[in-house]
Amino acid sequence: MSALPTPDTHNPELTHSPVSPAQPPPAPNGGGRNPLALVVAALVIAGMLYFGYHYAQRSSSASVSSGSFSGLHKSSFAPDFTLDTLDGKPVTLSDLRGKAVLLNFWATWCAPCKIEMPWFVELQQQYRSQGLQIVGVAMDDSSTEDIAKFAKDMGVNYPVLLGKEAVGEAYGGVPALPESFFIGRDGKIVDRIIGLKGKAEIEDSIRKALNTQPAATPAATASVQLRR
Numbered sequence: 001m002s003a004l005p006t007p008d009t010h011n012p013e014l015t016h017s018p019v020s021p022a023q024p025p026p027a028p029n030g031g032g033r034n035p036l037a038l039v040v041a042a043l044v045i046a047g048m049l050y051f052g053y054h055y056a057q058r059s060s061s062a063s064v065s066s067g068s069f070s071g072l073h074k075s076s077f078a079p080d081f082t083l084d085t086l087d088g089k090p091v092t093l094s095d096l097r098g099k100a101v102l103l104n105f106w107a108t109w110c111a112p113c114k115i116e117m118p119w120f121v122e123l124q125q126q127y128r129s130q131g132l133q134i135v136g137v138a139m140d141d142s143s144t145e146d147i148a149k150f151a152k153d154m155g156v157n158y159p160v161l162l163g164k165e166a167v168g169e170a171y172g173g174v175p176a177l178p179e180s181f182f183i184g185r186d187g188k189i190v191d192r193i194i195g196l197k198g199k200a201e202i203e204d205s206i207r208k209a210l211n212t213q214p215a216a217t218p219a220a221t222a223s224v225q226l227r228r
Contacts (some may be wrong), residue, residue: 038186053084072172074190078103078183079170081159086148090156091135091159094187101183102202105168107140108150110177112196117154119199123206124158130210131185134158139168139177180205184212 072079078101082092093101104120106113117136124134138147138160151160168174171181176193182191182205190212191205 021185072189076190077187078189079167079179081167081170083163083167085159085161086144086151091161093135093183096133096135097187098185098214099131100127100185100206101181102132102134102206102209103171103181103183104134104136105139105163105171105174105177106136107138107177107181108142108147109140113178114154114176115196116202117156119202121157122153123199123203127206127210132206132210136160137163137167139163139174148157182206182209184209186212187217188212 059125068148076091080092080094082090084090093103102120102123106117120134120136124132136151136156138159140147140163144162148163171179178194178196180193180202181189182193184190190208193202193205
């Protein structure tokens with residue numbers, strides 16, 4: 001009986017190499033980071049910072065309710081203008097000298113405007129006999145018919161004028177709506193409110209305007225003559 005061959009442990013062809021542990025495949029592009037994705041992310045972040053900054057600046061300017069504003073101050077004469085009513089009749093601000101005027105910039109799309117307009121209706125009725133005249137200036141692109149329907153539905157009992165950008169600029173650019181200027185009997189600004197405030201605060205500003213005295217002689221004021 002022949003002997004079985006003995007494995008030759010010295011033959012390299014018969015020597016088994018140890019099994020290496022599994023290795024993960026190399027990560028493509030330096031660890032899976034896509035340069036294009038990084039650029040897009042950076043642009044998005046930069047855009048958010050830019051718009052966030054400008055929104056904060058706008059919100060800050062809109063929070064001012066009195067004091068100095070765009071060249072106008074308390075005790076400054078309100079810039080004069082002529083605008084047409086919804087039925088085409090011209091109204092000049094200086095013609096109301098001797099009355100206390102609440103000049104309200106608004107728009108049909110402005111939700112806070114819809115809240116305060118019923119207050120204006122009540123306040124006009126309450127203080128009309130004391131010399132208050134509320135004047136609304138519509139600062140939107142709606143048609144005259146749409147604005148008239150809106151005013152009728154709201155029960156507006158004071159003149160509504162068709163606004164122009166130049167008038168808004170004369171009053172500091174109207175950074176937010178609603179915006180109201182309270183003008184004394186002498187034609188000077190006594191207060192300003194930007195945004196929606198309480199009815200009591202609006203009424204306090206009306207009383208300030210009513211408590212002024214008419215000017216002894218008409219004063220010359222800058223005029224913005226505008227007709228539609």
